[in-house]
Amino acid sequence: MGATEVLIERLNAGVRKRNARLEFVREQAFGDALRLRRYRLGNGLTVLTLVDRSAPTVSYHTWFRVGSRHERPGKTGLAHLFEHLMFNETLNHPPGEFDRLMERAGAEANAATWTDWTYYYENAPRGSLPLLIELEADRMGNLVLRGPQVSSEKEVVVNERKMRVDDDAEGKALELLYRSAFRRHPYRWPTIGWMADIRAFTVQDCREFYRKHYAPSNATIVIAGDFNERTALSLVQKHYGGFSRAPVARQQTSSKEPLQHTERVFQLEAPTPTEKILIGYRAPAFSDPHTPALVIANEVLFGGQSSRLHRLFCIDKELALAVRGSISPFVDPGLFEIWVFLREGKSKRNAIELLDRELERLGADGPTETEVEKAINQLELSFLHNMETAAGKAEQIGFHETVLNDGAAVFDRLAAYREVTADEVKQAVRKYLRPSRRTRVEIVATAS
Amino acid sequence: MKIFVESSDVLPLVDLEVAFPVGSLQDPAGLEGLAQLTCHLMRRGPRGISQERFEDRLASLGARLSVQVSMRTTRIRATVLRRNVEPLFELVADLIWQPALRAGDFAKLKRQAQAALLARLDDDQTLGALCFREALFGEHPYGRSLSGNAGTLSRIGVKQVEGFYKRHIEKGSFVVGLSGDLTEPEARSLVAAHFPTFRSRQHKTPAVPATRARRGRHVVIVDKPERTQTQLFIGTLGARTRDRSLFPLIVSNTAFGGTFSGPLMQQVRAARGWSYGAYSRLLHSNQRDAWYMATAPSVEYSADCAALQLDLLENWVETGIKKSELSFAKRYLINGHCFDRDTPSKRLDARLDVELLGIPRAYFEKHDDLVDRVTWQEATEATRARISTRDLTIVVVASAADVVGPFERLPGVSSLEIVPFDRS
Numbered sequence: 001m002g003a004t005e006v007l008i009e010r011l012n013a014g015v016r017k018r019n020a021r022l023e024f025v026r027e028q029a030f031g032d033a034l035r036l037r038r039y040r041l042g043n044g045l046t047v048l049t050l051v052d053r054s055a056p057t058v059s060y061h062t063w064f065r066v067g068s069r070h071e072r073p074g075k076t077g078l079a080h081l082f083e084h085l086m087f088n089e090t091l092n093h094p095p096g097e098f099d100r101l102m103e104r105a106g107a108e109a110n111a112a113t114w115t116d117w118t119y120y121y122e123n124a125p126r127g128s129l130p131l132l133i134e135l136e137a138d139r140m141g142n143l144v145l146r147g148p149q150v151s152s153e154k155e156v157v158v159n160e161r162k163m164r165v166d167d168d169a170e171g172k173a174l175e176l177l178y179r180s181a182f183r184r185h186p187y188r189w190p191t192i193g194w195m196a197d198i199r200a201f202t203v204q205d206c207r208e209f210y211r212k213h214y215a216p217s218n219a220t221i222v223i224a225g226d227f228n229e230r231t232a233l234s235l236v237q238k239h240y241g242g243f244s245r246a247p248v249a250r251q252q253t254s255s256k257e258p259l260q261h262t263e264r265v266f267q268l269e270a271p272t273p274t275e276k277i278l279i280g281y282r283a284p285a286f287s288d289p290h291t292p293a294l295v296i297a298n299e300v301l302f303g304g305q306s307s308r309l310h311r312l313f314c315i316d317k318e319l320a321l322a323v324r325g326s327i328s329p330f331v332d333p334g335l336f337e338i339w340v341f342l343r344e345g346k347s348k349r350n351a352i353e354l355l356d357r358e359l360e361r362l363g364a365d366g367p368t369e370t371e372v373e374k375a376i377n378q379l380e381l382s383f384l385h386n387m388e389t390a391a392g393k394a395e396q397i398g399f400h401e402t403v404l405n406d407g408a409a410v411f412d413r414l415a416a417y418r419e420v421t422a423d424e425v426k427q428a429v430r431k432y433l434r435p436s437r438r439t440r441v442e443i444v445a446t447a448s
Numbered sequence: 449m450k451i452f453v454e455s456s457d458v459l460p461l462v463d464l465e466v467a468f469p470v471g472s473l474q475d476p477a478g479l480e481g482l483a484q485l486t487c488h489l490m491r492r493g494p495r496g497i498s499q500e501r502f503e504d505r506l507a508s509l510g511a512r513l514s515v516q517v518s519m520r521t522t523r524i525r526a527t528v529l530r531r532n533v534e535p536l537f538e539l540v541a542d543l544i545w546q547p548a549l550r551a552g553d554f555a556k557l558k559r560q561a562q563a564a565l566l567a568r569l570d571d572d573q574t575l576g577a578l579c580f581r582e583a584l585f586g587e588h589p590y591g592r593s594l595s596g597n598a599g600t601l602s603r604i605g606v607k608q609v610e611g612f613y614k615r616h617i618e619k620g621s622f623v624v625g626l627s628g629d630l631t632e633p634e635a636r637s638l639v640a641a642h643f644p645t646f647r648s649r650q651h652k653t654p655a656v657p658a659t660r661a662r663r664g665r666h667v668v669i670v671d672k673p674e675r676t677q678t679q680l681f682i683g684t685l686g687a688r689t690r691d692r693s694l695f696p697l698i699v700s701n702t703a704f705g706g707t708f709s710g711p712l713m714q715q716v717r718a719a720r721g722w723s724y725g726a727y728s729r730l731l732h733s734n735q736r737d738a739w740y741m742a743t744a745p746s747v748e749y750s751a752d753c754a755a756l757q758l759d760l761l762e763n764w765v766e767t768g769i770k771k772s773e774l775s776f777a778k779r780y781l782i783n784g785h786c787f788d789r790d791t792p793s794k795r796l797d798a799r800l801d802v803e804l805l806g807i808p809r810a811y812f813e814k815h816d817d818l819v820d821r822v823t824w825q826e827a828t829e830a831t832r833a834r835i836s837t838r839d840l841t842i843v844v845v846a847s848a849a850d851v852v853g854p855f856e857r858l859p860g861v862s863s864l865e866i867v868p869f870d871r872s
Binding site: 054055056057095096099100103104105106107108123125126128151152153154155156158159160162163166167169170270271272273274303304305306311314315318321341343344370373374377378380381384385387388389390446 | 456458459460461499500503504506507508509510511512527528529556559560563564566567569570572672673674675676677707708709714717718719720721722723724744745746776779780781782783784785786787790791793870
């Protein structure tokens, strides 16, 4: 019997409740030096551990497979509002105590919600893991939702929306882009929700959402950093083992977005001194085999000061102050986003013509060998930066587990980038970065 | 030349930092933005290689290079894949000691800097923060913008840039820091190979006059159209780095507005939902820097939020923090201190701060003791001595017509000024 089997046998000794029994699933290499281990609790909770003693810290992540795509029209923004509510009262802790205990322990606790997921995290000094496990388990199973807290948190989210969207030209443009690029898929509404929906949420809406989505079998826990694995697993059994295997809200089959055949163009007025262009090309899902080639294309076009479009737009032609590109890392097909931050008085039409010409050139000739090498080295550098801290590792594991069902896949991504050929980049650009597949939002200055 | 090394073989990455004790405080009056323009022009590459080739070379090495200018320091930072550390060193050394400083590049850079000034008007929070410093410090050098303004940039030419470079970089003192996957002997040998001829130089910190608070409570409305939300900054002078009461004040401020559990966040956000964020910050420098509260309330209750914050401030200064809050803040600071040193680059930064900013070494090495020793009395006295409730600067980014009346009626306000958001 191997050491892991002995560990599991000891941990399960005397555990009567089926939901608290732990199963070892597998161990995977996580780079050259570390091992990622996967366990499952009887109630369906997945636990991933990565022991890494390079710093005296520990990071504890809880990823739920629920995001704004799981909402419905009229109830948009509920996943995000709920993320806020998770910091409130539980059956065992009064309002405010979660933050007080975490901060007293020196832990940073926060959360994030997007289209496909919501996650909660704590970055804490080593030794504080028992507290993190107790408090996270408590709010997974024992959250109390009352009227005054829901009202107050709704007001906070209203303010957050004003800050990120209503008073922010870029936030508004992004909202318009996704609303216009998607006509059926839930990616068309903003994660923060429409203002009217936020204001209309009831306590009952929140309770139903909690029951439906916050079940152990819909969650993954990631523990990374300096900790004793046996103690951690035993505490996970103790605090989460009492939760039943609640019926999981099955990931709804999202409406398939119809193909886009013509360009969609919109204008947005804002009190801005500098005009901007935001473009979204329909792009493949994060798991799609074409995505790595598009990531390399993005590096060639927008990756740093040696990239083609930075050089052309910002240095040579002085058309723009900055250009940016990114691919939405979504479960379903999303967008390849491009931002052009124009300089005062520069023509939007010129910028679009120049962009089209450059995309055509990349689609026709592909990148040079040097460009591919630069792109891969830059991606490797970003990858290593993401791995510097326990928090960075836990985030990468949680994200890849939730989106690709494989916490260690972050290494496969890097390997996939290394295998991309110039020809694949060319094909991907031709297929995805065509004007007919795009939606364009132009931010223009409000007429004074 | 001093060299600092923080070795760690956890990841095949190396960070290199060459830091100079020179920053925007050395900008001559009327030429604000000169330090930043000089360093950004250096960033465009060394002599004998075009900017395009220089950028290609950096990217091919798997390296990133940035320059950061603050009031008192300039830091040239590079990160590189371990296997390419040697060629990166060579490039960075050339960049610093033989920068091209081409007139053609300068003309483009200046236009870029002017465009950036305009673009930042889009960000209300940045706009509010800049206006707050300007209103708080007035003509004092601490009130200057690092990037200058349209007028000062227009007066800067490549000759001034060359002069600044010669005076402060070429002939100035500097320190070298390395962190990551290389040993101390390897680091020293790389420095010796690429910076061989430079001897230690003394630097003179420019004399900066003491900062003075303007008497009374002054409101500045940064008028921007179509605002549904406001950015609110309320503050006064803060601390000096070498104040004996610095740690008591840090602990007291942490208890008041440095955490989610403090009274500022609890009253503004948790109890009323008035702002997504609500925090207070204590800054310290050679002279007293700023202390301020920042929130972002909706326009309809912006003045109510300001009034609440003024009440909280008065209560904090007059009655002090509770003993339980003192103990909480101390645990928070001590337990969380591990995150100030959990990567080699953070540990290196702390050592460079000691060297460049005159921060006593004990602040890092004995941090936990210094925090733990703070008594309730010291925290209360430090707060009373340093944080004024009478002399306050209140800056709000908002559509002026929506807020002018309520802000005028805030208690103790002695003046109110409205400035257009796109004022040069």
